[in-house]
Amino acid sequence: VPELPDVETVARRLRRALVGQRIRRVNVLTPPTIRSHAPASFARRLRGRTVKSVERRGKYLLIHLSGNLVLVAHLRMTGDFEVVAREENLHPSTRVIFAANAREVRFVDQRRFGHMDLVAQKDLSTFPGLRSLGIEPLSAEFTLSRLRELLQDRRGSVKSVLLRQDLIAGIGNIYADEILWQARLHPARAVDTLSAPQLRRLHRQIRRVLARATRLLSRYGSAVGDLLEVRERGGHCPRCGRRLAVETTAGRTTYYCPHCQRK
DNA sequence: AATGGCCTCCGGACGC
DNA sequence: TGCGTCCGGAGGCCAT
Numbered sequence: 001v002p003e004l005p006d007v008e009t010v011a012r013r014l015r016r017a018l019v020g021q022r023i024r025r026v027n028v029l030t031p032p033t034i035r036s037h038a039p040a041s042f043a044r045r046l047r048g049r050t051v052k053s054v055e056r057r058g059k060y061l062l063i064h065l066s067g068n069l070v071l072v073a074h075l076r077m078t079g080d081f082e083v084v085a086r087e088e089n090l091h092p093s094t095r096v097i098f099a100a101n102a103r104e105v106r107f108v109d110q111r112r113f114g115h116m117d118l119v120a121q122k123d124l125s126t127f128p129g130l131r132s133l134g135i136e137p138l139s140a141e142f143t144l145s146r147l148r149e150l151l152q153d154r155r156g157s158v159k160s161v162l163l164r165q166d167l168i169a170g171i172g173n174i175y176a177d178e179i180l181w182q183a184r185l186h187p188a189r190a191v192d193t194l195s196a197p198q199l200r201r202l203h204r205q206i207r208r209v210l211a212r213a214t215r216l217l218s219r220y221g222s223a224v225g226d227l228l229e230v231r232e233r234g235g236h237c238p239r240c241g242r243r244l245a246v247e248t249t250a251g252r253t254t255y256y257c258p259h260c261q262r263k
Numbered sequence: 264a265a266t267g268g269c270c271t272c273c274g275g276a277c278g279c
Numbered sequence: 280t281g282c283g284t285c286c287g288g289a290g291g292c293c294a295t
Contacts, residue, residue, distance in 0.1 A: 001287075001288085002288095032272090059288080059289095074288080074289085075288095076272095076287085076288055076289080077273085077274095077286095077287060077288065078273090078274090078275095109273095110273080110274065110275080111272085111273045111274055111275085111287090112272075112273055112274085113272060113273065113287085113288070113289090128290080129289075129290080154265090154266095155265075155266070156265090156266065156267085160266085160267085163288095165288090165289080172287090172288070173287075173288090250267085251267075251268065251269085252286095252287080253286075253287085
């Protein structure tokens, strides 16, 4: 499930492959993937444009094009952009193809939750989804005091806060569990009751877990081991060896260690 | 106002 | 083998 580290990895892949390239042809195989346009007008508006830059904002990918146009994409559950040679066989879940020279960028998405829109540069700041995104957790602005301000007077569990894209952008269910395990915080812990050391641990682990996963994924691809301690170790706590608890918190399946993460 | 719960999209995994 | 159920990112809706 693509979260900040995965989306950042895709952004880097697209940046390498696309910046400076001209889009020669666009082929929409699954029309509902494009929400803003009919397939033909989407293809027509993209054709001939040059990719100026690629950035990530939360879990969104922003592909800036010549003519002050931006392709805004969200991978949701199973989306991915692959960069392949033109003659490479088509993956059965390919939804959109962007052809540039000898290579193609293909949007592949088994469950079809992913989507993309073509947005004018001037409308980016009001675009639904982007408009309300919170702070980038790996930016220099995300300091301990900023986190403290963010959580000030806020009710709800620490997990529900981590999942809120309008507070901190880019954390999903899997990394939320990992951050809380690393920070030794119970997922259902009320966020306004965190002590100063707990808040410091939370801040530190948000940055550490996301940065480390981004580095490993970008360097070694999705086959990396040792990326997540809680979700990939057979249901036992890597710290104390006890059986992990599986509960629903903030409407999401949550793994945690009842011994190391006490309320 | 802010929070939480539930529904929707889709298809793979899993249980009976 | 086949069928029902669950899950999830985010927006929308409704209840509290």
